[in-house]
Amino acid sequence: MNDFYIDELDLTLLDRLQTDAGTSLAALAAQCGVSAPTVLRRVRRLEAAGLIERRVAILQPQRVAALLGPCLTAIVEIGLERQGDEHLRAFEARAVAEPAVQQCYRVSAGPDFVLVVTVRDMDDYHALAQRLWTEHGNVRQVKAYFSVHRTKFDTRLPLPRTKVAVDAANSAR
Structure with a gap:
């Protein structure tokens, strides 16, 4: 090892x-x-x-919006009708292939997935909804929360302050 x-x-x-x-x-x-x-x-x-x-x-949304127009960000909870591994993987594959989906999380104790999506406007959101969940009969429930103001956005992970030994097999994941 x-x-x-x-x-x-x-x-x-x-x-x-x-x-x-x-x-x-x-x-x-x-x-x-x-x-x-x-x-x-x-x-x-x-x-x-x-x-x-x-x-x-990492782009600054307000400055991009000033030049290109505003964007709409939504946090979307997705519940599937069937939760077998093949169904979860199929939805996940569709979601991660979609450019508007910025983040995709498979979660437990609630919905099956939580997505963070960014689109140009509500028309683009409806088109995304049609592609990702309306066209596919396995989506049972969708709950969307639309952002009205972003207070914090950070991509940093917390790091320890001292050295850490990591198994090489795990470090490649």
Whole structure:
């Protein structure tokens, strides 16, 4: 069994990259007190281990809306008529293939799925609803909550402050 260790430098890099993945290697190196090649090597190692899934730009919704028009965000609860694994996987596959679905969670003790969707307007929402749940007879219940104001949005995961040993087989997940 191969152990994968996360030390304080790895944790600092993960934290800084979660805050701003566009930070240059030189800036990260200066912030961490190590060389740029060390930062590059560590970041590549964290990516290879699957801890860094991808690096993205997070758009500011109000500024995008000022230029392109507003968007409508909804949190949607979906209950299926049949919950067999093949039915859950089939709905999940349709949901994750849909660009308007930003997040898809299979949940318990309530609905089967919770989706976070963003569309241009109510017409786009109705078209999405038609594609994802109206056309498919297995959707039993839909409950949508439309956002009127976003107070907080954060993509960062909480990280421990000390090194952690991780089984290499689990780190690739």
